[in-house]
Amino acid sequence: MSFWKRLFPGTEATEDSPRDTDRITFSTDRAIDIYELEELCDAVGWSRRPLRKVKKAIECSFCVIAMYEEYQDRRRLIGFARATSDHAFNATIWDVVVHPDCQGRGMGKSLMDRIIAELRSADISNITLFADPHVVDFYRRLGFMSDPEGIKGMFWYPD
Numbered sequence: 001m002s003f004w005k006r007l008f009p010g011t012e013a014t015e016d017s018p019r020d021t022d023r024i025t026f027s028t029d030r031a032i033d034i035y036e037l038e039e040l041c042d043a044v045g046w047s048r049r050p051l052r053k054v055k056k057a058i059e060c061s062f063c064v065i066a067m068y069e070e071y072q073d074r075r076r077l078i079g080f081a082r083a084t085s086d087h088a089f090n091a092t093i094w095d096v097v098v099h100p101d102c103q104g105r106g107m108g109k110s111l112m113d114r115i116i117a118e119l120r121s122a123d124i125s126n127i128t129l130f131a132d133p134h135v136v137d138f139y140r141r142l143g144f145m146s147d148p149e150g151i152k153g154m155f156w157y158p159d
Contacts, residue, residue: 022070022071023069023071024070024078024107025068026065026067026110026111026114027066028063028064028065028118029066030058030059030061030064032064032066032077033077034054034058036076037054037077037080038051038054039077040077040079040080040097044097044099057082057094057095060084061082061083061084062084062087062091062119062122063082063083063115063122064081064082065079065080065114065118066079066080067079067080067098067111077099078098078099078101078102078107079097079099079102079107079108080097081093081094081095081096081111082094082115083118083119085122085124087122089124089125090124090126091124091126092127092128092130093115093127093128093129094129096112096129098111109142112139112142116142131144
């Protein structure tokens with residue numbers, strides 16, 4: 001967390017004293033600072049990934065949503081999600097991440113609402129995602145269900 005404190009010194013908000021001038025914005029711009037994205041992923045404990053692959057994943061995604069907190073003249077990435085698609089029927093949501101400082105405040109729901117709206121505006125009707133066990137309930141509350149109609153996913157991994 002010291003990275004954020006260096007970037008935003010003296011601006012930490014608590015539940016008792018939120019910053020009145022904070023503003024949350026969303027962007028579909030793919031020109032995301034991948035170093036800032038990896039810092040966000042580090043904050044939630046995700047494993048490091050090769051930056052060239054992160055950049056390629058963003059470039060090749062059907063859509064991306066970045067969520068920023070703006071304070072005075074500074075902006076920090078506090079959430080991110082992306083989706084891949086066949087551009088007709090199906091999309092899969094990947095890399096949903098919200099900074100721990102912002103969790104439990106409806107930010108994840110807002111981020112998911114935005115990416116689902118993007119996909120629905122492109123007439124995508126089947127939206128899937130993969131979730132770690134500890135966040136399955138979060139996605140259930142958003143209307144996702146596990147194995148609808150007994151459908152089982154299958155995976156292939158290289159040896």
